[in-house]
Amino acid sequence: SQQGEEDPQALSIQEGENATMNCSYKTSINNLQWYRQNSGRGLVHLILIRSNEREKHSGRLRVTLDTSKKSSSLLITASRAADTASYFCATDVTDTGRRALTFGSGTRLQVQP
Amino acid sequence: ETGVTQTPRHLVMGMTNKKSLKCEQHLGHNAMYWYKQSAKKPLELMFVYSLEERVENNSVPSRFSPECPNSSHLFLHLHTLQPEDSALYLCASSQRLGYGYTFGSGTRLTVV
Numbered sequence: 001s002q003q004g005e006e007d008p009q010a011l012s013i014q015e016g017e018n019a020t021m022n023c024s025y026k027t028s029i030n031n032l033q034w035y036r037q038n039s040g041r042g043l044v045h046l047i048l049i050r051s052n053e054r055e056k057h058s059g060r061l062r063v064t065l066d067t068s069k070k071s072s073s074l075l076i077t078a079s080r081a082a083d084t085a086s087y088f089c090a091t092d093v094t095d096t097g098r099r100a101l102t103f104g105s106g107t108r109l110q111v112q113p
Numbered sequence: 114e115t116g117v118t119q120t121p122r123h124l125v126m127g128m129t130n131k132k133s134l135k136c137e138q139h140l141g142h143n144a145m146y147w148y149k150q151s152a153k154k155p156l157e158l159m160f161v162y163s164l165e166e167r168v169e170n171n172s173v174p175s176r177f178s179p180e181c182p183n184s185s186h187l188f189l190h191l192h193t194l195q196p197e198d199s200a201l202y203l204c205a206s207s208q209r210l211g212y213g214y215t216f217g218s219g220t221r222l223t224v225v
Contacts, residue, residue, distance in 0.1 A: 004155075030211050031211065033213055033214075035214075035216075040201060040219070040221070041218050041219065042115060042117070042119075042203055042205075042216035042217050042218045042219050043156075043203070043205075043214070043216045044115075044216070045213040045214055045215065045216075048212075048213050088156070090214075092211050098161060098168045098170075099161075099210045099211060100146060100158050100161050100168075100210070101146075101158070101214060102155075102158070103148075103155050103156040104155055105153075105154070105155045106155075
């Protein structure tokens with residue numbers, strides 16, 4: 001079963017507005033990470049938040065983690081057209097002895113200039 | 114360039130062909146991964162190699178065969194693929210298991 005699921009699936013905003021994407025997951029995690037992907041290229045790591053952390057910032061990015069609700073959110077403030085991309089959450093879990101990231105289906109963000 | 118290089122960028126192969134995808138990193142990372150990205154599906158982990166563990170994924174069909182000759186190179190050998198194997202194949206590396214990944218740009222594979 002899918003570990004991480006993003007919400008919404010697609011989001012369209014105007015430049016300068018804030019964009020919020022949510023991620024829910026099912027099992028206990030070691031950490032949660034957010035990535036972006038531009039049109040079929042490789043993914044780019046944005047931020048990692050550990051299971052004992054609640055909030056983390058990196059530039060215009062703010063990530064929160066609520067382990068009691070098994071959810072995370074990514075906030076992009078003052079969005080730019082260049083932020084247009086797909087954003088994925090990924091959970092670091094140890095599953096049957098194998099440790100690797102499990103990705104969600106992603107949120108497609110469109111920032112209109 | 115991210116530091117993880119994948120070749121070729123695009124590959125078209127027939128169902129009876131044998132080909133290999135190559136991934137190379139010189140970031141000093143100790144773990145490497147193969148992921149498959151199909152349209153409208155989440156990334157699927159195929160294989161993990163690390164100094165801590167080498168993990169085969171029994172859910173991946175045997176027509177996909179990984180090879181990791183050293184910590185900097187990872188191959189995915191392909192033979193007798195099916196059209197549904199057409200996808201973007203992504204290689205990634207990380208310093209250790211559980212750390213952030215650095216992805217390559219991927220190989221767009223089309224099986225005809």
